[in-house]
Amino acid sequence: MSSRWQLTDRTLELEQPLGVGIVNVTDDSMFEGARSGTPERAIEDGIALAKAGFEMLDVGAIAARSGPAVPAGEEAERLIPAIRGLVEQSGLPVTADTFSPEVARDALDAGAVAINDIGGGSDEMFELAAETGCGLVLMHIEGPPREKRATPHYDDPVQHIKTWFAKRIEAADAHGVSADQIAIDPGLDFDLSAADDLEIIRRLGELRELGRSLYVSLSRKDFLGAVLAGSWEDRLPAGEREWATAAAATLAVVAGADLLRLHDPSALQAMRVAAAIDAPRGAALV
Numbered sequence: 001m002s003s004r005w006q007l008t009d010r011t012l013e014l015e016q017p018l019g020v021g022i023v024n025v026t027d028d029s030m031f032e033g034a035r036s037g038t039p040e041r042a043i044e045d046g047i048a049l050a051k052a053g054f055e056m057l058d059v060g061a062i063a064a065r066s067g068p069a070v071p072a073g074e075e076a077e078r079l080i081p082a083i084r085g086l087v088e089q090s091g092l093p094v095t096a097d098t099f100s101p102e103v104a105r106d107a108l109d110a111g112a113v114a115i116n117d118i119g120g121g122s123d124e125m126f127e128l129a130a131e132t133g134c135g136l137v138l139m140h141i142e143g144p145p146r147e148k149r150a151t152p153h154y155d156d157p158v159q160h161i162k163t164w165f166a167k168r169i170e171a172a173d174a175h176g177v178s179a180d181q182i183a184i185d186p187g188l189d190f191d192l193s194a195a196d197d198l199e200i201i202r203r204l205g206e207l208r209e210l211g212r213s214l215y216v217s218l219s220r221k222d223f224l225g226a227v228l229a230g231s232w233e234d235r236l237p238a239g240e241r242e243w244a245t246a247a248a249a250t251l252a253v254v255a256g257a258d259l260l261r262l263h264d265p266s267a268l269q270a271m272r273v274a275a276a277i278d279a280p281r282g283a284a285l286v
């Protein structure tokens with residue numbers, strides 16, 4: 001069953017999974033290989049991802065890891081020029097990775113067509129999405145972003161996040177956000193244990209029952225390093241998780257992911273081959 005995702009200027013018919021390239025206008029993101037540092041470098045790096053075959057770019061200016069709050073003006077100073085340049089030069093739809101409604105509005109004005117909100121959606125963000133018709137990625141999270149807290153225990157993590165998403169989707173609908181505007185991201189590594197992450201990927205298909213596009217951000221995540229090392233405490237660093245990402249991306253496609261947010265062309269290749277193998281005979285070939 002294919003999905004649809006409504007963006008500001010188009011509707012994506014997601015008959016095959018789509019690769020979303022990660023651009024970080026930061027110098028402290030978890031993966032050293034994806035730290036663009038300046039808007040100018042971010043534009044160069046995003047164009048390189050476009051040439052590598054990615055079909056969308058997700059641009060952020062704040063690392064998702066825990067840390068002090070970043071003022072909206074400081075975030076926008078890095079993010080908006082990068083988005084504007086990539087909209088003009090990459091030829092790809094660009095999404096803004098931000099949980100600030102103020103910055104999100106500026107990003108949409110600069111040409112972004114969707115907001116990737118790791119904050120799980122707020123009234124202000126829902127109002128902005130309803131007003132503009134942009135796409136909105138809702139990510140599961142159990143509290144404010146960038147705050148350190150103990151990982152909760154769930155008897156069934158998949159059922160828990162399904163219930164969580166159902167409530168957030170209901171809130172978005174109450175603010176006038178259409179069903180096709182929303183994509184859902186299970187938020188791997190956010191308020192989830194490594195075992196939870198694995199269970200969610202194993203059962204991604206159950207999230208499709210919510211009737212929304214399924215956006216999966218798994219690239220070089222900590223849980224992959226934990227699997228490789230055999231423990232969370234000794235997990236391998238992000239730089240050593242490339243092929244683990246390719247394996248996880250392959251299984252996510254088979255389980256029903258519509259969009260995969262990725263760092264590497266290797267994972268993009270894995271995504272495409274998995275989709276071709278999983279497709280009806282000949283359907284993925286031209």
